[in-house]
Amino acid sequence: MNMHNTHAAASSSTTRKEVPVLDTLTQFEAVNRTFAQMLCDRAEREPDVIAYCSWENGVARPTTWSEYLQQVREAALGLHDLGVAPGDRVAIVSSTRHEWVVAALAILSLGGVPVGVYPTSSVAEVKQALESSEARVVFAENTGAVAKVAAVAGELPRLRAAIGFDTTPHGLAESVCSVHWGELRRRGRSRGATEPERFAALVEAGDIDQPAALFYTSGSTGAPKGVIHTHRTLQYSVLAFAMSYPQVGRVRHDLVAFLGLSHVAPALIGVFTPIMTRLVITYCTMDQRVDALVGVRPTAVLWPPRMHEKLAGEVLQQLSESGTAFRLRYAIAMRIARRVSEMRWGNRDVPWHFNYLYNVCLRRVFIPLRAKVGMDRIRVAWTASGSMSPDVIALWQMWGLDLRELFGTTETCGSVLAQWDRAFPPPGTIGKSMPDPRWEVRVSGDGELQLRSPCLFGGYLNDPAATAAAMDHGWYRTGDLVEMDPAGEVRIIGRIKDVLKTSGGKTVSPQPIELRLKASPLIDDAIVVGEGRKYLTVLVGVSEAARAMPTVDRDAALATWINEVNSELSRPLQLKKFRILPRPLSAADGELTLKGTIRRSAILGSFSDLVAEMYDAGEQGEIARQARFAGGNLK
Incomplete structure (x- = not known):
């Protein structure tokens, strides 16, 4: 598969109308537009198309591209009024919600850099993130997040403002301005009314090679390191995801986002990918996820292994509570599914009569079971960010879910390995290199997986020594011990350093x-x-x-x-x-x-x-x- 960009990149109004969704993967080159500029382009081309949804009161409330842009414009001008300037880093201490995403695009509109901070972080971890990132402004979701910021604000001389999504921050140092999210947007509307061209000028001043995100590593080898990604590397990260499943750039796909956007994979999918693809995200809290999944019935998911495992457990619980007749049908269906899966894993043709029987099992047993947890419309599912049990993958595939593995790191942001070349791949590997020669994989003499790609990070924040140590003559050293078969399929066998990775994707x-x-x-x-x-x-x-x-x-x-x-x-x-x-x-x-x-x-x-x-x-x-x-x- 070759990549290409069919539309020239420039900053003229004509180009703005022509910059497309990522609906072609032929000879792709990163467009000469920042994500804030592409948001403007999308709102001009498709003003009334749904951009994202928010799960509120049991329904997915849609927001169009024009409404999305208006929200970003107001928040951006409000931040500009508070003095946020190009290069400033702005932290977001919040769970997943649409305000997180709007705030991130507002920051990017000013040439700033969003910095996600986990809402479950301890006070010490919040201080470390705000201090090391040199954050000038912080968004805090609720009273709990505000309390953590307030506990350390006096020790952060660079911090100038705090913005609360649900509450006006209080208890902060006198030097820190406190603003409610609604007040921030009102300030922006007022600024926009008096200076109608200001927002467009700020957005057009952006550059694709400016930093666009600062993610933190898990701190497995010491204090967490800040990983810098630019608009360019993030665009290639979106491309890597689209290469794994090109339909996401051509046909609308629905995805429910509830995992923390401070983590690199949820941020890539939940913040950046929708701007370049046909992916429509419904944002909800972790507590809302079951209702949202059943209500939205997503067509794609990307979760760490633990979520797939947990949902499989919920399906089996539903099975145990079903009637005797259905459990009998399930037992028969599983025998057929097992045979079909073994043939798929062995890359053998499935005879027509087995296909017929399996399709009957799908319609009468597996899809009804999956529907109980909102998984009946899934076209493709991905897992990343942790060790996945082959049993979990096998079971979901028997139930008809095309579950595949991806591999990426904070430093690559996007996937650099994936099971992209076949449906229902056999469990046990993390796939192979992407179908583009710019994504390269090798195994070093001591068995370490090493990578090169256009989505590779620009370096660690204020840590050139760590940046140099992570690289080997242009190759990124992952620290993972792997085996690679002659077909290029990679299997992880451990870590060079003694590090644990939970099924939820947490590296410890x-x-x-x-x-x-x-x-x-x-x-x-x-x-x-x-x-x-x-x-x-x-x-x-x-x-x-x-x-x-x-x-x-x-x-x-x-x-x-x-x-x-x-x-x-x-x-x-x-x-x-x-x-x-x-x-x-x-x-x-x-x-x-x-x-x-x-x-x-x-x-x-x-x-x-x-x-x-x-x-x-x-x-x-x-x-x-x-x-x-x-x-x-x-x-």
């Missing part, structure tokens, strides 16, 4: 947590567990002093200490459960190196029963059973 460095736990005289060893799991737990090796204590007192003291450590951690890093190792770790059993360093994989193997106790085996076990009960193991 266990060592700082383990060191903190071992500050207690009760603990000699601590092994944080969570790779591919929905939450973190810990195996504890107790000290001699702890072993001398009565069991009840020891367990209570350990629980109290772990809760104290949890209070210092953000929610995704908190330890949900712990188990005490029945014996000290042993070098003879391969659990320790000769220097006494833990060997995590060996420990997890030695004490797999304790690990299993700490996780809900019901949901994952039922998914595995359903994927396999038709006989045989996954290939």
Whole structure:
């Protein structure tokens, strides 16, 4: 597949009318337009077409491109009135909502840089993000977010204004101006009335190679690093997604967005991709997601593994509550689905009679089941940002969902590997390089996955040493250990550095947590567990002093200490459960190196029963059973 841009790029009014949606992928080159400029182009070409929806009072309320642009114009001029200038970084501490996206485009309209901050971040993490990004202005969603900002505002001399979506910020330093979202837009309307050409002039001053987003890494090797992406690299990131599924640029697709837009993948899909494609997003909170999915019935999804796993569990719960006759039909349908899936995975033709039987199963069993969770209209589904169980992929594919894997990092923003070349690909790989020679993949001598592409980041904020360390003569070093087969299919086998990745996509460095736990005289060893799991737990090796204590007192003291450590951690890093190792770790059993360093994989193997106790085996076990009960193991 070659790429091309059929429309010339310039800043004239004629070009504005001609810049298209990404409806062709032939010899694509990034258009010479920023995202704010493309928003203006889209609103001029398709003023009455739906741009996005908001889930409100049980319905998806639509907003057209002209209305979207008006919202952005008002917010941008309001920010301009507060002194936001090109290059300024503006933080957004909020869950997913349409105001997040409007604020981001308003910031971009002024040549500023939006910086997402997770609403679940601790006060210390909020301070780190605002301080390291040198944010001049911060958006805070509600009283909880405002309280976190207020707790650190006095230590942030660069902070000049705070804007609340749901409330007027209060309790801030005297030097920080407090404004409600509605007041910000009123200021913008007033400014626009007196200076009608100001917004267009500000937008047209933008440049495609200006920074357009600052994302933070997980901090797995120390403090989180700010990753800079420009309008150009983000456009290529959108292209990478469209290469995985070209129909998204040609035909309307609906997607429900509830995952945090501070994370790179949800931001790419929820903020930037709709401007260049036919993707229509419905924004909702995490609490609203079930109702929104059923109400919207999306045609595409991109979720971390945990969301696919959780929804599969909900489908199976619905199945268990159905009548005997339907469960019998389901059992028969799964046997047929298993046979069809095995033929698909083996790249074999499916005989017509199996196709006929499977289509009957889809109509009468699987689609009705999927409809209960709003997944009956899905044309393609993607997973990224974490380790995905082959059982989960297999089960969804048997249910008729074309679930595929993508691979990208914060530094690449978009996907650089994907299962793009076939429907219903076999579980177990993260795909192959994109069908464009500008996306390159190689495996280094020590097995590390390394990448080159036009969507590669511009560097880490104020950290040239880390930027240089991440690169190898123009190749980005992912830190992932992989295997690549002769066809280019890549399989991840681990991390060069000891880092965990939960099924929700959270990358975690266990060592700082383990060191903190071992500050207690009760603990000699601590092994944080969570790779591919929905939450973190810990195996504890107790000290001699702890072993001398009565069991009840020891367990209570350990629980109290772990809760104290949890209070210092953000929610995704908190330890949900712990188990005490029945014996000290042993070098003879391969659990320790000769220097006494833990060997995590060996420990997890030695004490797999304790690990299993700490996780809900019901949901994952039922998914595995359903994927396999038709006989045989996954290939």
